[in-house]
Amino acid sequence: MKIAIPVDEKSLESNVCVSFGRAPCFLIYDTETKESVFLDNSAAANKGGAGIKAAQIIVDNEAGTLLTPRCGENAANVLKLAGIKIYKTRDISVKKNIDDLSSGRLSLLDEIHPGFHGRGGN
Amino acid sequence: MLSGKGGTGKTLVSVNLAAAAEASTYLDCDVEEPNGYLFFKPENIQEEEVHIRIPKVDGKLCSGCRKCVDFCRFNALAFIKNQLMVFEDICHSCGGCILLCPEKALAEKEKIIGKVQKGASEEVTVYTGILNTGEPSGIPIIKKLLDENKHETEKITFIDCPPGSACIVMESIKGADYCVLVAEPTLFGVHNLDMVYELVRLFKKPFGVVLNKCLGLDGENPSEKFCLEKGIQILGRIPFDHELGKLNSNAEIAVRKSEGYRTIFSSLLETVKREVQHEAASNSKR
Known part of the structure; x- marks a missing residue:
């Protein structure tokens, strides 16, 4: 299974990024092969709709699960249609969250925020 | 003023x-x-x-080429599971996606965004x-x-x-x-x-x-x-x-x-x- 995580830096030692849509990069981690792939988030600096595009990137890279501290409504709708499960991260460490997921310690993200559309510059 | x-x-x-x-x-x-x-x-x-005009998708005509998705600078479109999603609240009504679609799978529809009073x-x-x-x-x-x-x-x-x-x-x-x-x-x-x-x-x-x-x-x-x-x-x-x-x-x-x-x-x-x-x-x- 492939897991996607928004990360601050392209390293397994990186922290989980506080934002999903605006994260600088994503880690795609394969739990079977233990392979890590880091992707640039081309949506990070977009004027609007970053969550939608970020979610499209996750879908296109065939992740089945997303670990994130938060997720907006539009991104959640894209991920839902693609059948991707969203779990809430518990820790700032990427590694710890992967371990927590495999040991069943993460719960599904149930708070989907309505987004920040148009705020921070029209 | x-x-x-x-x-x-x-x-x-x-x-x-x-x-x-x-x-x-x-x-x-x-x-x-x-x-x-x-x-x-x-x-x-x-x-x-x-009114503004926003895109409406005809799923039967869409070939999934994603030209519209890549074009939209507001990211109002996503292509998921062979289905084109339109985010109406994100769309800025530029009409570019409709012009670009090679399959003519996108058409205009009207959406009310407010009113003027005199x-x-x-x-x-x-x-x-x-x-x-x-x-x-x-x-x-x-x-x-x-x-x-x-x-x-x-x-x-x-x-x-x-x-x-x-x-x-x-x-x-x-x-x-x-x-x-x-x-x-x-x-x-x-x-x-x-x-x-x-x-x-x-x-x-x-x-x-x-x-x-x-x-x-x-x-x-x-x-x-x-x-x-x-x-x-x-x-x-x-x-x-x-x-x-x-x-x-x-x-x-x-x-x-x-x-x-x-x-x-x-x-x-x-x-x-x-x-x-x-x-x-x-x-x-x-």
Whole structure:
């Protein structure tokens, strides 16, 4: 299974990024092969709709699960249609969250925020 | 009338200038939260809805080429599980995706984003633009307001702009002959004045400043200092005054309720008219 995580830096030692849509990069981690792939988030600096595009990137890279501290409504709708499960991260460490997921310690993200559309510059 | 932030007195100045001009037009372009109508209380209101065109997908025709998804700079489209998703609230109605689609799988559909109202308050024709909550852009409403009034050449039109200096303000001042910048006597006020000062210069609009909330003769006024340093024309000063504050917070038009304020705004109006004529005359000579 492939897991996607928004990360601050392209390293397994990186922290989980506080934002999903605006994260600088994503880690795609394969739990079977233990392979890590880091992707640039081309949506990070977009004027609007970053969550939608970020979610499209996750879908296109065939992740089945997303670990994130938060997720907006539009991104959640894209991920839902693609059948991707969203779990809430518990820790700032990427590694710890992967371990927590495999040991069943993460719960599904149930708070989907309505987004920040148009705020921070029209 | 424009200013870098809300609450500096754009509506106060526009409403009172329009009322002082008697036969005039007032356009409330602050479509996210119009409030000029609260003062004018216009009668005989006519209302018209404003539509934009957004894409509608025909799933049977879509080949999944994603040209539309890649094109949309607002990311209003996503292609998931062989299905094109359109995020209507994100779409800015540019129509690009419809033009680009090689399969003609995208068509236009109309979406209501707000309305314009027209009414009368004594001799003032009052137009109000109202954008529905959650819509990304009020520009189509402003275009409609300006279009409704485009044949008005006899009477003066007072445009009450949205705050700031973004696209929505640019749209509001595009056709203006003169810009009045309203400023507060604080350092923050100077920062906000500077934003709109840069904007009107970029648009090559003739302009002047109204200093609002002035604290008497010896009161410090950083905005006045800014105007003097930059050689900006000061059109008038409105005092920081209890009577005006009370009238305004009761949604009364000061010009219609107080002789003193009728004099202040009539004299401001004469100054603005003189400036506009002066600009028109010097433009025709160029």
